[in-house]
Amino acid sequence: DQRLNGKPLRSFQIRVRDISDRTGLLEAGCGSGKTLGAYLWASKQGHNKRVFFCYPTTATCSEGFSGYLQEPDFEALLKHSRAHVDYELLENMPDLSDELEEFSVRKLEALETWPFPVVVCTAHTVLGLLQNFRAGIYALPSLLKAVFVFDEIHSFSPLLFQHLLKFLEVFQETPVLLMTATLPPERKTALKKVCQRRGGLTEILGPPERENAPRYSLKCLDEEAIWPIIQTVLNNEGKVLWVVNTVSKAISLAKKCRVMGFPVQPYHSRYRYKDRLKRQRTVIDGFASGNPAMLAITTQVAEMSLDLSADLLISDYAPIPSLIQRLGRLNRFEDIPEKCREGIFLKPENAAPYAKKDDEEKFFQDIERWLEKVATGENISQQNLLAAFLEVAKEAAENSYEPVFAEWIDDPSRSLKNQRSIIEPGFTIEMILEEDLGKGELEELAIPMPFPKNPSWPKWKTKGRFVIAPLGTIEYDEFWGGTYGRTGPLEPWII
Structure with a gap:
């Protein structure tokens, strides 16, 4: 009721709430109200059960918790490696009682003893149990009596997505809701295949009136051509979001903009955790209506954890689902915008961190095929972005996905000696x-x-x-x- 603020439910949210199959897939654009639909689904499916909301990163996890569980009528627990820090540093967090503090650091082996009906955690927290013999065995009774929401599944790494498939395969009677804005066709094919053994997959799309509304005017330019455009938006007290692909570029570009006199705010991952939370809040609050002009220069951290609406978006080339996520921060809040806002794409010097040198040519070719369809300067909608992506992805699809091998489930005799990690090598x-x-x-x-x-x-x-x-x-x-x-x-x- 707090989130609705007196507004009626959207028809797609009602359909999500009333899903009868054990598996639902909600595909809806950014800002459409997916999360509220998920809570409605959970309130119905999770009666007398524990509900797990699983996000791809700690940042999205914490933002989802503080944004939707400020003053719930029930106790909810935030669970990830820095959760106890978030309780102290984030705004809008419920008071951390002695009991909450104890369970926020308790391992998943004790899951059955947790008294909280809602747990907000990372996807790794739940899916990692498939490769952990002791924790998996101890947590099994509680998992069998729970319901699960996995958000932003398009952003899951291939390995994490394979673990999701395995989870769906193993816990066939467990209700699961999957959410995304843009799901590659090969991932949807894999989901449909594994869900055949779960009674099928109910697919629900977002509100057509919002997703078909003209929202963007996109073009490709070089850097020198965008400075006058930025200046014009800022002169009109507008908000500019510039997303680049590496931290080093974000820092150097932000310093350049500072020298040029722009009201710049950098935000990326390379901060102390406590400082990163402050930086995130500064950017989100700065983009609020009525505040002075701001130019935020960010990295991929803006794709999922920033609930804001820019008047101008500038972005480096990136994987198409990432570009669509970035565009979800442009002209975001109105269902049917009064006017379209401009998005500009820049081709970076290289494809880091998304592709190696040998793969750069194909990486850029796929993106440019999509941009040829959408970056025409015409007014387009979220649905136009998705349709162009599906067309390009269908032609370029190379990956296929199967459920991952889980040691303690598929071969218990060797699981204690050959435990695998769900954590992938990083940079x-x-x-x-x-x-x-x-x-x-x-x-x-x-x-x-x-x-x-x-x-x-x-x-x-x-x-x-x-x-x-x-x-x-x-x-x-x-x-x-x-x-x-x-x-x-x-x-x-x-x-």
């Missing part, structure tokens, strides 16, 4: 500045940094999973974030 490592030791909990001080080029870094001190960066190794500023070493004199606004 960053969590670091604590040596000068930060003793200034707070390690989780709130951790900075995700690229692996150092210094060959001696494996010998650096550690505390648990965190590497201690020696004094002077990382230059850090709460506004700009962290970089390795000094590349030149500090700008006067950093000091």
Whole structure:
């Protein structure tokens, strides 16, 4: 009722609530009200059961929790590696009672003893149980009596998506709702195949009046051509969101814009966790209606965790589902906008971090085929974006997905010796500045940094999973974030 604010339910939300099959797939554009539909579904399917809302990242997990469970009529638990920090630092969080604090750090082996009807967690938290013999066995009774919502499944890595397929295959009687804005055809094919053994897959689309409404005017330009456009929007107290693909580019571009006199706010992943939460809140609040002009320069962190609406979006080329997610932050809030807003795409120098050098040509070709259909300067809708994506994806599809092999389920005899991790190799490592030791909990001080080029870094001190960066190794500023070493004199606004 709080989220509706007196407005009636949308017809698609009612259809989601009333899904009778054990598996539902909701495909709807950003800002359409998917999450509210999911809570309606959970309230009906989850009567006298525990409900798990599973998000792809800790950031989306925390944002979903603080946004929808501020003052619930029931106790809900946020569960991920930094959840206890979020309870202290995020706004709109319910009070952390002694009982909540105890269970926020309790492992999933004790799931059956948790008294909370709603648990908000990362998808890894639940799907990782498929590869953990002890935790999986202990949690099994509770999982069998629960219902699950998995959000943003288009963003799941191939390995995580295979674990989702395995979960659907193993827990065939468990109600599951899947949500996405743009699902590649090969993933939908895999879902339909595994759901045949679950009684079928109910597919529901978002509100047609919203998704067919003209919303965007898209074009491709080079960087020099966009500066006057940015200036015009800012002069009219507008909000500009510029999304680039790497942290280093975000920092250097933000500094350039600062020198040019723009009201810039950087936001990316390379902050202390507590500072990242502040940066995120600064950007979201700054984009609120009535606030002064702002230029936010961000990375992929903007694709899912920022509930804001820009007057102008600028984006590097990225995978098409990512571009559609970024466009979900442009002209977002009105169901039928009074006017279309401009989105501009820039071709970056390389395809990092999405493709290796040898694969760059094909990576850019697929994106440009999509842009040829949508970036024409004409007024287009969310449905136009999706239709063009499906057309390109159908021609380019190469992947096929099967449920992953789960040790303790598929071959219990060897599961204790050959446990597999659902965590995939990454490009960053969590670091604590040596000068930060003793200034707070390690989780709130951790900075995700690229692996150092210094060959001696494996010998650096550690505390648990965190590497201690020696004094002077990382230059850090709460506004700009962290970089390795000094590349030149500090700008006067950093000091």
